[in-house]
Amino acid sequence: MTKSATAESFTFETEVQQLLHLMVHSLYTHKEVFLRELISNASDATDRLRFAALTDSSLAANGDELAITVEIDKDNKTLTVSDRGIGMSRDEVIDNIGTIARSGTKHFVSALSGEQAKDANLIGQFGVGFYSVFMVADRVTLDTRKAGEPDDAGVRWASAGTGEYSLEPITQAHSGTSVTLHLRDSESEFLENFRVRHIISKYSDHVSLPIRMPREAEERTDSEKTEATGDEAAWDVVNKGSALWSRPKNEISDEEYQDLYSSLSYDPEPPLATLHNRVEGKQEYVSLLFIPSKAPFDLWDRDRQHGVKLYVRRIFIMDDTKHLMPAYLRFVRGIIDSADLPLNVSREFLQHNKDIDRIRAASVKKILAEIKRMAQQDSEKFQTFWTEFGKAFKEGIVEDADNRQSISELLRFATTQEGPEQTVALDTYVKRMPMKQKAIYYITAESHAAAASSPHLEVFRKHDIEVLLLSDPIDEWLVSQLTEFADKPLKSVAKGALDLDELGSDSSSEKKHKDTAEEFGDLATKLKEILDGKVKDVRISRRLTDSPACLVADEHDLGGNLERILQAVGQDAPGAKPILEINPDHPLIRKLSADHAQLSDWALVLFDQAALSEGARLSEPAEFVRRMNTLLVAAGTGEPAAESS
Numbered sequence: 093m094t095k096s097a098t099a100e101s102f103t104f105e106t107e108v109q110q111l112l113h114l115m116v117h118s119l120y121t122h123k124e125v126f127l128r129e130l131i132s133n134a135s136d137a138t139d140r141l142r143f144a145a146l147t148d149s150s151l152a153a154n155g156d157e158l159a160i161t162v163e164i165d166k167d168n169k170t171l172t173v174s175d176r177g178i179g180m181s182r183d184e185v186i187d188n189i190g191t192i193a194r195s196g197t198k199h200f201v202s203a204l205s206g207e208q209a210k211d212a213n214l215i216g217q218f219g220v221g222f223y224s225v226f227m228v229a230d231r232v233t234l235d236t237r238k239a240g241e242p243d244d245a246g247v248r249w250a251s252a253g254t255g256e257y258s259l260e261p262i263t264q265a266h267s268g269t270s271v272t273l274h275l276r277d278s279e280s281e282f283l284e285n286f287r288v289r290h291i292i293s294k295y296s297d298h299v300s301l302p303i304r305m306p307r308e309a310e311e312r313t314d315s316e317k318t319e320a321t322g323d324e325a326a327w328d329v330v331n332k333g334s335a336l337w338s339r340p341k342n343e344i345s346d347e348e349y350q351d352l353y354s355s356l357s358y359d360p361e362p363p364l365a366t367l368h369n370r371v372e373g374k375q376e377y378v379s380l381l382f383i384p385s386k387a388p389f390d391l392w393d394r395d396r397q398h399g400v401k402l403y404v405r406r407i408f409i410m411d412d413t414k415h416l417m418p419a420y421l422r423f424v425r426g427i428i429d430s431a432d433l434p435l436n437v438s439r440e441f442l443q444h445n446k447d448i449d450r451i452r453a454a455s456v457k458k459i460l461a462e463i464k465r466m467a468q469q470d471s472e473k474f475q476t477f478w479t480e481f482g483k484a485f486k487e488g489i490v491e492d493a494d495n496r497q498s499i500s501e502l503l504r505f506a507t508t509q510e511g512p513e514q515t516v517a518l519d520t521y522v523k524r525m526p527m528k529q530k531a532i533y534y535i536t537a538e539s540h541a542a543a544a545s546s547p548h549l550e551v552f553r554k555h556d557i558e559v560l561l562l563s564d565p566i567d568e569w570l571v572s573q574l575t576e577f578a579d580k581p582l583k584s585v586a587k588g589a590l591d592l593d594e595l596g597s598d599s600s601s602e603k604k605h606k607d608t609a610e611e612f613g614d615l616a617t618k619l620k621e622i623l624d625g626k627v628k629d630v631r632i633s634r635r636l637t638d639s640p641a642c643l644v645a646d647e648h649d650l651g652g653n654l655e656r657i658l659q660a661v662g663q664d665a666p667g668a669k670p671i672l673e674i675n676p677d678h679p680l681i682r683k684l685s686a687d688h689a690q691l692s693d694w695a696l697v698l699f700d701q702a703a704l705s706e707g708a709r710l711s712e713p714a715e716f717v718r719r720m721n722t723l724l725v726a727a728g729t730g731e732p733a734a735e736s737s
């Protein structure tokens with residue numbers, strides 16, 4: 093390698109600088125994971141070269157040359173990890189490890205700053221693993237040359253992990269990357285051969301490429317010593333390198349599964365479930381899938397990178413977030429290794445491939461069956477699953493019509509009869525329904541508290557009818573797709589007319605309601621006039637026992653909560669007008685029926701109050717306050733204040 097020009101210097105983007113600052117100055121446990129990160133990058137780069145070589149034979153290299161090497165230089169206090177992989181062009185170096193902050197950077201900075209020592213194990217999940225070298229090194233150089241480019245297209249990146257890095261052109265006879273860490277004095281443990289070997293077998297045993305280290309002088313036999321001349325020292329392969337999933341289940345220990353899981357998920361905790369299946373027959377493949385015990389930071393990130401990895405005959409093909417697993421199971425980690433697919437599959441190919449569709453459908457069934465098993469046999473695990481992934485899992489009702497039935501059996505809800513945790517299955521709800529109850533009732537609101545305190549629940553509470561309290565945004569879509577369960581319709585308590593039989597109505601109460609409707613008809617008509625443009629109708633409520641009024645949506649309208657959600661994400665909501673229901677048993681309504689003084693203020697206040705109790709935000713809160721005060725003053729002094737406009 094020869095330098096061909098002087099180095100140019102660049103500054104890191106602000107977010108990268110913050111991240112480097114953390115790497116250099118924070119306290120970390122498990123700093124040794126930097127080596128796992130470098131080896132994992134080297135292994136990815138080699139996989140990518142092999143993949144590229146499938147369509148461009150000029151890139152092919154023989155398998156043996158593709159090993160990863162790890163070398164220690166005690167005199168210069170350096171550790172070097174090298175690969176013969178795809179390498180990077182100058183622009184790629186700038187993009188990947190320099191100027192541009194990657195999507196995980198921000199998450200990392202917010203998750204890992206602070207005083208306490210942090211577990212460096214977590215670094216990998218943020219997709220910023222390379223920078224972990226600065227936990228142990230005070231200077232790092234990276235030499236790389238992209239496969240297929242001329243020898244002199246190489247580039248050397250160097251940085252001390254502060255604000256800047258330098259780039260200079262180099263000549264390199266082969267493609268690939270080598271990263272050299274100039275270790276800090278305090279990190280001399282990483283100059284010990286046995287320590288480094290131990291780290292590799294702990295974290296990188298399953299990497300399918302051989303990872304080689306020079307055999308230490310004292311370990312060589314005399315004949316090897318005489319044979320070894322100059323650079324051609326003897327090498328050892330340090331990792332086992334077998335694809336764990338291709339071995340029979342009964343030969344794999346829990347620890348081995350756990351190690352593989354950690355390397356895929358960067359989660360140091362054991363997974364909730366491990367599913368290892370070999371499928372033979374018309375289609376042959378192995379799947380090894382894990383349900384984590386904790387949601388990854390990017391569960392809600394559209395650009396999330398991790399998913400299920402696709403292998404073909406133990407060769408890594410691609411990390412796929414879509415085709416192998418539906419979005420509602422995006423937290424599943426693992427490997428699918430097919431014996432039938434061609435090696436040169438592309439993403440387009442995956443999109444329209446029947447084999448892939450079948451593998452995916454079978455994997456989904458296995459996962460759902462496992463979740464069901466947890467629900468039946470291990471409620472604690474199931475509840476962990478639900479707490480971590482329930483919100484994402486519910487999307488399955490909308491996304492996966494084929495499995496809607498099994499998914500609906502696994503849903504859990506908060507209800508008026510349980511605490512705020514989502515623990516009640518629909519099946520349990522149905523079993524608890526009184527004989528006369530025909531529908532499964534729910535209410536949707538922005539928060540659990542808003543749902544639980546909604547005036548719409550009053551009559552249901554009075555008659556001891558359980559109501560599902562739905563407060564996740566996805567719930568609105570869920571109930572739009574899940575219209576019945578066990579032959580019982582799902583019905584919103586805030587929409588349409590109520591089924592009065594269920595609520596204990598009989599002929600005498602019917603007569604009473606009719607009389608009340610007549611008695612309050614005049615008030616309802618006046619209120620409707622005043623609220624023209626805001627409400628469709630004003631009617632006498634049978635839902636309320638304590639509150640003076642509430643808003644109800646027509647059977648087929650979207651409902652206030654869904655309209656608010658749509659508006660929050662910038663979508664047009666049709667803005668159907670609600671119906672105002674008034675409670676004839678409430679003293680305020682009785683007063684207004686007898687005395688129409690200041691009725692227009694009262695009407696608007698009743699309307700705004702009803703909207704507030706649904707969790708809506710008022711469009712003119714100051715107006716509401718002013719009107720309230722006018723009415724309070726009038727009530728306090730007994731003299732009507734000037735009616736406001």
Ligand code: ADP
Nearest residue numbers: 133134137179180188189219220221222223269
């Ligand atoms: P991640 O590997 O999770 O994407 P890293 O910070 O470890 O995050 O690496 C950033 C990017 O730099 C990689 O995605 C890859 O494009 C590039 N890179 C890192 N190491 C190598 C390597 N040895 N060979 C080729 N590209 C590499």
